[in-house]
Amino acid sequence: MIENLVIVESPAKAKTIEKFLGKEFHVISSFGHIRDLSKKNLGIDIADDFKPDYEIPKEKIKVVNELRKAAAEAKTIWIASDEDREGEAIAWHLTGVLKLDPATTKRIVFHEITKDAITEAIRNPRSIDMNLVNSQQARRILDRLVGFEISPVLWRKVQPSLSAGRVQSVAVRLIVEREREIIAFKPESSFKVSAVFKADTEGNSSLIRADASKKFPDEKSAGEFLELCAAAAYKVTDVSVKPGTRSPAPPFTTSTLQQEAYRKLGFSVSQTMAVAQRLYEAGKITYMRTDSTNLSKLALAKSREVIISSFGEKYSRTRQFKTKSKGAQEAHEAIRPAYLDNQSIQGNQNEKKLYELIWKRTIASQMADAEIEKTTIGIDMSNSPVTFTATGEVIRFDGFLKVYSESSDQENNDEERYILPQVKKGMPLQYNIITATQKFTVPPPRYTEASLVKKLEELGIGRPSTYAPTISTIQNRGYISREDRPGEKRQVKILTLEKGKVTAVGKTEMAGKEKSKLFPQDIGMIVNDFLIENFSEIVDYHFTAEVEEQFDDIAEGKLKWTAMLRDFYGPFHKTVEKTLENSDRKKGIRLLGNHPETGEPVSVRMGRFGPVAQIGSSEEGNKPRFASLAKNQLIETITLEEALNLFRLPRSLGIHEGDEIIVGTGRFGPYIRYRSKFFSLKKGVDDPYSITFGRALELIAEKNESEKKKTIKDFGDILVLNGKYGPYLSKDKQNYRLPKGTDTEKLTKEDCISIIEKSSKTRNKS
Numbered sequence: 001m002i003e004n005l006v007i008v009e010s011p012a013k014a015k016t017i018e019k020f021l022g023k024e025f026h027v028i029s030s031f032g033h034i035r036d037l038s039k040k041n042l043g044i045d046i047a048d049d050f051k052p053d054y055e056i057p058k059e060k061i062k063v064v065n066e067l068r069k070a071a072a073e074a075k076t077i078w079i080a081s082d083e084d085r086e087g088e089a090i091a092w093h094l095t096g097v098l099k100l101d102p103a104t105t106k107r108i109v110f111h112e113i114t115k116d117a118i119t120e121a122i123r124n125p126r127s128i129d130m131n132l133v134n135s136q137q138a139r140r141i142l143d144r145l146v147g148f149e150i151s152p153v154l155w156r157k158v159q160p161s162l163s164a165g166r167v168q169s170v171a172v173r174l175i176v177e178r179e180r181e182i183i184a185f186k187p188e189s190s191f192k193v194s195a196v197f198k199a200d201t202e203g204n205s206s207l208i209r210a211d212a213s214k215k216f217p218d219e220k221s222a223g224e225f226l227e228l229c230a231a232a233a234y235k236v237t238d239v240s241v242k243p244g245t246r247s248p249a250p251p252f253t254t255s256t257l258q259q260e261a262y263r264k265l266g267f268s269v270s271q272t273m274a275v276a277q278r279l280y281e282a283g284k285i286t287y288m289r290t291d292s293t294n295l296s297k298l299a300l301a302k303s304r305e306v307i308i309s310s311f312g313e314k315y316s317r318t319r320q321f322k323t324k325s326k327g328a329q330e331a332h333e334a335i336r337p338a339y340l341d342n343q344s345i346q347g348n349q350n351e352k353k354l355y356e357l358i359w360k361r362t363i364a365s366q367m368a369d370a371e372i373e374k375t376t377i378g379i380d381m382s383n384s385p386v387t388f389t390a391t392g393e394v395i396r397f398d399g400f401l402k403v404y405s406e407s408s409d410q411e412n413n414d415e416e417r418y419i420l421p422q423v424k425k426g427m428p429l430q431y432n433i434i435t436a437t438q439k440f441t442v443p444p445p446r447y448t449e450a451s452l453v454k455k456l457e458e459l460g461i462g463r464p465s466t467y468a469p470t471i472s473t474i475q476n477r478g479y480i481s482r483e484d485r486p487g488e489k490r491q492v493k494i495l496t497l498e499k500g501k502v503t504a505v506g507k508t509e510m511a512g513k514e515k516s517k518l519f520p521q522d523i524g525m526i527v528n529d530f531l532i533e534n535f536s537e538i539v540d541y542h543f544t545a546e547v548e549e550q551f552d553d554i555a556e557g558k559l560k561w562t563a564m565l566r567d568f569y570g571p572f573h574k575t576v577e578k579t580l581e582n583s584d585r586k587k588g589i590r591l592l593g594n595h596p597e598t599g600e601p602v603s604v605r606m607g608r609f610g611p612v613a614q615i616g617s618s619e620e621g622n623k624p625r626f627a628s629l630a631k632n633q634l635i636e637t638i639t640l641e642e643a644l645n646l647f648r649l650p651r652s653l654g655i656h657e658g659d660e661i662i663v664g665t666g667r668f669g670p671y672i673r674y675r676s677k678f679f680s681l682k683k684g685v686d687d688p689y690s691i692t693f694g695r696a697l698e699l700i701a702e703k704n705e706s707e708k709k710k711t712i713k714d715f716g717d718i719l720v721l722n723g724k725y726g727p728y729l730s731k732d733k734q735n736y737r738l739p740k741g742t743d744t745e746k747l748t749k750e751d752c753i754s755i756i757e758k759s760s761k762t763r764n765k766s
Helices: 011-021 060-071 085-097 115-123 130-157 166-183 219-230 255-266 269-281 297-311 349-365 449-459 467-476 522-534 541-555 561-582 640-646 694-709 749-765
Strands: 001-006 025-029 076-078 105-107 191-201 204-212 234-246 370-381 384-397 428-440 480-485 490-496 502-510 514-520 590-594 601-607 612-617 625-627 651-658 659-666 669-675 675-682 711-714 718-723 726-731 734-737
Touching: 001 011, 001 060, 060 076, 076 085, 085 130, 085 490, 115 541, 115 640, 130 166, 130 522, 130 541, 130 561, 166 370, 166 449, 166 467, 166 514, 166 522, 166 541, 191 219, 191 269, 191 384, 191 561, 204 370, 219 384, 219 428, 219 490, 219 502, 234 384, 255 349, 255 449, 255 467, 269 349, 269 449, 269 467, 269 541, 297 349, 370 749, 449 467, 449 514, 449 541, 467 480, 522 601, 522 612, 541 561, 590 640, 601 640, 612 640, 625 640, 651 694, 669 694, 669 711, 694 711, 694 718, 718 749, 726 749, 734 749
Parallel strands: 001 025, 001 076, 076 105
Antiparallel strands: 191 204, 191 428, 204 384, 234 370, 234 428, 370 384, 428 490, 480 514, 490 502, 590 601, 601 612, 612 625, 651 659, 659 669, 669 675, 711 718, 718 726, 726 734
């Protein structure tokens, strides 16, 4: 007989909890959800007030049987799933599937896995909160209704195998709209004038960097201004010194952790959540899905203690931040270290980095403001109304900056802070050098995963548990992709005034370089346009935020979940039926013009395997020609010239040792084909349209040399190969491990056959 059985979601969490509870408690895991909506029909009986039909998935039957066996042997059962809607739903499903008696089943919650938190939870068990359960059920059912009803419409009206989701479609819309803003953007240039002035202060020559109050529209007007500057006298007209303060950012919520981990550590949103989950389950941090910036009284006291002992009392300032997000769902506590006196932890590199980030942010939030002194110097010139301004900032007391400074999404921020020399009003200055640099306006930035989360949160769309899966889903569906782009070279003019003479030079800069940005794909744009045209409410920002607020109301017991679903489903289902009846098939075809030599129409459209360019039509028995668009080309923006260029591939580079070398492009990028083998071109180095015969031979030789090094022994149908983790066997596209200590030099074909047979038997047993 088991005295106390504790059921949690994950094995890692079970392991950590068992350490604190002792021998009287046996902790097991449900491995997440144990039940979901049935896949038959819809899994929902709409006529019976949206009654859900739940089933145990095949992969969970073994787990459920083990849980049932343990539950039957237990005197007292404690369900310790997470304290949020998903966790509450898991608890409710467990009571149903395991047929648990409410009298002997206790629901316990804690938002950190520490001895104190768990002991406190055991002392204060509660019953299952059906409001939270119903909020989760409403979300799951509504999302199933949207997905199951819109997807078939997309199959018939756009393309087979497509799908749509409520929050995902809004996220795609944001990315598509931003891309169209960028496409419509026309850069304008102007000349920014900056100067370095020399001031004689107390016998020393000091430099002051300053910017002109006016920008100049073209090279001519900028040059004329520099000529004026050459003849001008300069003096200080104003010196203002203003004290100021900078306050720390609040402790992390789910979304701010995702944003900062991206900016400071380069983590994707899903990577951040996976690492945070491991830290939580190991008892290192508090629960990682939260909208709250609140810290417990215990955490505030401990932070103060750590700050005073590490930095001194003047660095401590206890604060309680107010949560700003709409309908804060998991409002228990911000994400913070479970033990604030641990500045670092044991773990892998990513766990250590993320923990350190959380520790710094938490501690900094309870530290004193930084004290700053901002100096502004105004400079006049004798022959023009244009003025120059120099700004400098001095940190008089570093406060929280001693530990942590928040990053920014701001791009192209070339502002630098200088410590300015002591100058007085009326003091004459001499110019050292004055430059007019051509600057171009920049389009709005594409979203990163982190800035998309920030935007969704600002709009009130999604909740802490939904950000990461939403972004993963739209990438997996191929509606958007995360990419780096090298940018394009651009000529920039720089005019320089030095020693009375103006000189002009040109320099090359890279414009539009992108790193880990979210780009819409053609199919994402087509689906987005179809949904806006036919299901405007589903992709409406305000409506989607309103639905989230209704889920919050259900969680708080203010709204009946079935009533909310009824109000949503009636109009939505009518729209689905109307769209199936009336709307035309969305072909996504764009006519670019005619072929300059043959006069045939040239168009672009979605093909079966992605976007394609087409020359000619299939009318009157003609056979059109097709070419796939390059990875960074869109149906919406490709030009006639760019489309025609695609048909230059594949092309022959010549004959080598009796066989032709062909260069082409495919699903995985540009390649060389020679003797039925494929050799990839190097990204950012080789261009398929201009690659030479000699360069192709180099790539073939490199790959062949690499293959030789990879192959240790070749027995025809069996190969002994060198891999990332050491030597292995390969036969019929199946790989087999070599037993530890195998001497590959002495391996015979018979040895290999024996290893493969033994390995196959082991695989079949498992």
